[in-house]
Amino acid sequence: MKYPLFTRILTGVIVFGLFLAPAGAVDAQSSQPAQVGVLQPLEVAPGTLVEVPVSIENASELYAIDFELQFNSVVLTAEDADPNTPGIQAGFGQFLDAGLVLYNEIDLVKGTVRFAMSQVNPAEAKSGDGILFVIYFKAVKAGVSPLTVTNLQLASRTGLELASNAVNSTLTVAAGAVLPAATSIPVQNPTAMIQLPTPAPTAIPTATPAVTATSAVQPTADMTTGNSTDPAVQSVAIPQVQNQGEAKPFLVENWWIVLIAALAVVILGVYLRTIRKSSS
Secondary structure, eight states: OOOHHHHHHHHHHHHHHHTTSOTTOOOOOOSSOEEEEOOSOEEEOTTOEEEEEEEEEEEEEEOEEEEEEEOOTTTEEEEOSOTTSSSOOOEEOSSSOOOEEEEEEEETTTTEEEEEEEOOTTOOOEEEEEEEEEEEEEEOSSEEEEEEEEEEEEEOTTSOEEOEEEEOEEEEEOTTOOOOOOOOOOOOOGGGSEEOOOOOOOOOOOOOOOOOOOTTOOOOBOTTTOOBSOHHHHTSOOOOOOOOOOOOOHHHHTHHHHHHHHHHHHHHHHHHHHHHHHHO
8 A cells, every 4th residue: 555645745745855965866776676564574483573674675866665564453453662652563664764743553453563763864774684663562362473564665865765575474373382582672762753743634514503593482491401391392402502612723833844844845846857958
């Protein structure tokens, strides 16, 4: 599943970073696509807490990533890497530099892990192999959980999508399984990341049912309690309206997003015009 909205936002963020980037930067493409996912199958005993790295191999000029993974929420649950932030997050690996985070969330009901972030200037694009982030899974019951990559997008510093292959794996929970001894995977301090606000769904207002009054009905009502002695009036519910104030539009409250987007559009136009002039 692709996320075009994320692609547009991420491209704007990256291009905005070019405003301070050194001139003449050129993307270098590898002939082989990068491999991203849980690269080795794992097997653990029930009740075991296991660090599951999401890694990349053969990266070339990587600057940003959007990644989603599906797991079996009956077999596995996950623990939080950042107790100071609401929700359940993965740990941020050391391959990419800390930057802007759009998504870092684990949904234990749906069984999904979503991680989307970009480095920021003056961070350099990264090439080679490394760990992008770490999921702290806990085995709940015996069974096999697929670790399936359902979305993968890599981007260069200029917002160009990089070639990549998703690597699917499995995590087997079985009695008597012994996890090989390993040192804890190092992760970065979550406070080094800048969390961007994610668009919240807009509530759709519901219409208030119209109440038709007739002059033929003369109810006798207690004005304090709203109870009427007339059965025809008792069957009508009178809505209680509360004045909650006018809600401000999302972009008014978050004006800086509009500013960044506007600057990104201007810079992108200048960048594309420069490319066309140099090619001609």
